[in-house]
Structures are given as structure tokens and as C-alpha cells.
Amino acid sequence: MNTLDGHVVIVTGAGSGIGKETALLTAREGASVVVAEVDAKKGTAAANEILASGGQSVFIETDVADEDAVAAMVTETLNTFGCIDALVNNAGIDLEGPTTSFSTENWKQVIDINLGGAFLCSRACLPALRRQGGAIVNIASVHANFGFAGAAAYDASKGGMVSLTRSLAMENAPDQVRVNAICPGYIDTPLWDHFLAQESDPEKIDRITRDSHPLRRRGIPLDIAQAVRFLISNESTWITGTTLVVDGGMGAQFFQRSFD
Numbered sequence: 627m628n629t630l631d632g633h634v635v636i637v638t639g640a641g642s643g644i645g646k647e648t649a650l651l652t653a654r655e656g657a658s659v660v661v662a663e664v665d666a667k668k669g670t671a672a673a674n675e676i677l678a679s680g681g682q683s684v685f686i687e688t689d690v691a692d693e694d695a696v697a698a699m700v701t702e703t704l705n706t707f708g709c710i711d712a713l714v715n716n717a718g719i720d721l722e723g724p725t726t727s728f729s730t731e732n733w734k735q736v737i738d739i740n741l742g743g744a745f746l747c748s749r750a751c752l753p754a755l756r757r758q759g760g761a762i763v764n765i766a767s768v769h770a771n772f773g774f775a776g777a778a779a780y781d782a783s784k785g786g787m788v789s790l791t792r793s794l795a796m797e798n799a800p801d802q803v804r805v806n807a808i809c810p811g812y813i814d815t816p817l818w819d820h821f822l823a824q825e826s827d828p829e830k831i832d833r834i835t836r837d838s839h840p841l842r843r844r845g846i847p848l849d850i851a852q853a854v855r856f857l858i859s860n861e862s863t864w865i866t867g868t869t870l871v872v873d874g875g876m877g878a879q880f881f882q883r884s885f886d
């Protein structure tokens with residue numbers, strides 16, 4: 627018996643990184659997985675990988691910031707699998723720069739995809755989730771809890787996701803729909819590729835991002851996927867409205883010192 631046998635799980639942004647690992651893990655645990663992804667090539671590849679290993683999956687091309695596309699994705703999910711047990715709001719982008727030169731267009735893009743996408747997908751899935759109870763997991767970030775210079779839009783979008791989590795949890799608890807957030811530390815995924823490409827000293831970035839975690843490594847997508855699996859499974863039926871920080875201890879430290 628697997629932890630997610632019979633579950634239907636939608637993972638947004640499941641073509642890469644944390645979302646892809648979550649799709650693969652939840653499929654291995656018995657779920658039928660909807661890969662809701664804006665990039666058709668990556669989305670198709672993720673769904674095919676699940677099918678090739680004997681799991682159940684369908685790719686549905688979806689821009690989470692597009693209301694009509696989200697509605698169509700939910701309709702297709704219900705036509706294909708009949709119900710929705712869990713939604714993982716994972717799709718996200720990170721555009722950064724000093725606020726005084728940060729364009730309105732970039733601000734809107736970050737907020738519309740990261741926060742707006744979580745709202746649109748949750749709103750569209752809730753009627754189905756309420757039918758038998760279920761779970762939503764919002765992939766926020768340690769950026770929800772700390773200020774990072776040059777990351778106003780990203781920080782605000784992730785802080786908004788944590789607030790959205792609490793509101794949705796309160797609104798949907800009577801229908802046994804649990805809503806939780808995860809705040810990951812630095813995870814090795816392609817999200818960082820464009821930052822690293824601009825960096826003159828990649829080794830320094832490697833060291834800083836590793837050493838800012840007391841456990842002395844960056845996370846891997848599986849670290850987050852396992853937390854998602856827990857929060858959508860029947861192992862967490864009394865957990866709602868909370869934030870699980872999965873950050874190698876980053877948030878627990880005030881400053882680093884060594885007694886070595």
C-alpha cells in the first residue's frame with residue numbers, strides 16, 4: 627500500500643526542479659498526476675517519464691497566470707481522472723533587481739505567476755476538492771520570512787503565498803480541505819541558472835548558498851517533494867494553515883559563529 631494510492635494530484639510547474647520531483651514522487655506513491663506546466667516540451671517529458679515507469683499521468687499545457695487556461699486545466703483533469711484530491715501550487719519565477727530600476731512589467735509578472743497563479747488554481751480546484759476533502763500545498767520560500775535586497779517582488783509574492791495559505795485554510799477547514807505552505811531554502815534547480823550565468827565568481831555563489839544552511843549543503847528537489855508528499859497524504863490530516871520550513875536550518879540561525 628502506497629501513501630497516495632487512488633489520489634489525483636495536480637502539480638503546477640511540474641516540468642522542472644521541485645515540481646518535477648514532486649510529480650515523480652507522488653506518482654511512485656500511487657497518485658495519478660496532472661503535470662500542469664507552461665513549457666510543453668518539459669511538461670510532456672515529465673508526464674512521459676511517469677508513464678514509462680508504470681505510473682498514471684497527463685500533461686496539460688497551463689499558464690497558471692491565465693484564468694481561462696487554469697479553468698480548462700481543471701475541466702480536463704476532472705474529465706480524465708474524475709476528481710481532485712490535491713493541488714500543489716509550485717509554478718514560479720524569480721526576477722530580481724533594485725526596486726528603483728525594477729520595471730512594472732517584471733513586478734506584475736512575478737506577482738501574477740507566483741501569487742496570482744496560486745490564487746487562480748486554488749479557486750478553480752476548490753469546488754472539486756470540497757466534494758471529498760483534500761489538500762493544497764503552496765510552495766513559498768524562505769523569502770517569505772526574511773528581507774533580501776533586490777528581491778522585493780519575489781519576497782512579496784512569497785509572503786503573499788503564506789498569507790493566502792492561512793486564509794484558504796480557515797475558509798476551507800469546514801469542508802476538510804487542508805491548506806499548508808512550504809518554505810524551502812536554496813534548492814539546486816534550474817531556477818538559479820540565469821543568476822549563475824551572470825555571476826563572475828560562481829564558486830563564491832556556490833559557497834555562500836551552501837554555507838548559509840547550517841546543515842552545510844543546498845537542498846535537492848527531493849527534500850521538498852517529500853515534505854509535499856507528507857502534507858497531501860493521510861499522515862497529516864490534522865495539519866492545516868501552517869508553514870513547514872525546509873531549509874537546512876537557515877531560518878533558525880541569528881548569525882553564524884563557530885566554536886571549532
Ligand SMILES: NC(=O)c1ccc[n+]([C@@H]2O[C@H](COP(=O)([O-])OP(=O)(O)OC[C@H]3O[C@@H](n4cnc5c(N)ncnc54)[C@H](O)[C@@H]3O)[C@@H](O)[C@H]2O)c1
Binds near residue numbers: 662690740816818
Ligand atoms: N530553487 C529554489 O532554491 C527555491 C527556493 C524556494 C522556493 N522555490 C520555489 O519553488 C518553486 C519551483 O521552483 P524550482 O526551483 O523548481 O524552479 P524551476 O525553474 O526548476 O521550475 C519552475 C517551473 O515552473 C514553470 N512555470 C513558470 N511559469 C509558469 C507559469 N506561468 N505557468 C505554469 N508553469 C510555469 C517553469 O516552466 C518550470 O518548469 C517556485 O515557486 C520557486 O519560487 C525555489
